[in-house]
Amino acid sequence: MEWTGARYADKPTVQETAWIDADPRRVWEVVSDIAVMPELSDELQAVEWLDGTTQPRLGARFAGRSAHPELGEWETHCHITAMDPPKTFGWAVGDPEHPAAVWMFELAPLDGGTQLTFRAQLGPGKSGLSLAIDRSPDKEQKIVFVRLREFQRGIVATLSGIKSMVEGGGH
Secondary structure (H helix, E strand, O other): OOOOOOOHHHOOEEEEEEEEOOOHHHHHHHHOOHHHHHHHOOOEEEEEEOOOOOOOOOOOEEEEEEEEOOOEEEEEEEEEEEEEOOOEEEEEEOOOOOOOEEEEEEEEEEOOEEEEEEEEEEOOOOOHHHHHHHHOHHHHHHHHHHHHHHHHHHHHHHHHHHHHHHHOOOO
């Protein structure tokens, strides 16, 4: 990942893509199952549906509990903001109109399998990262860059885990 000089208000994004040897419907089953994500993440520790929901649907909410060596532990409430099986699945962290982050899976058929893209956008809503920036505004671009690199590493690991899970017949 190259230095961009992005600021939090720019809503910087990072994305990665992987090809998976499976039909998009099979990949969709995994990416839309929020219970799988903590298995594939060092940061996300647990998820739980809210409001009596037990499966993904547009507008459904879930809680995510995360931990980071430098940021501590926290819980967020997320809203599913994109759901078009088997093409897109995405959620906003916090207020869907002004999210702390937005996460999105995009699936497309390619060469007999699925091209899976996973994207994360920081901001524009307040988050723990905003607090770090408020404490050190002169380091904002570096703080954003470091967090985007962490997101990128996590995205690569998640895509790799999904690929292994789907192609290996797990889940």
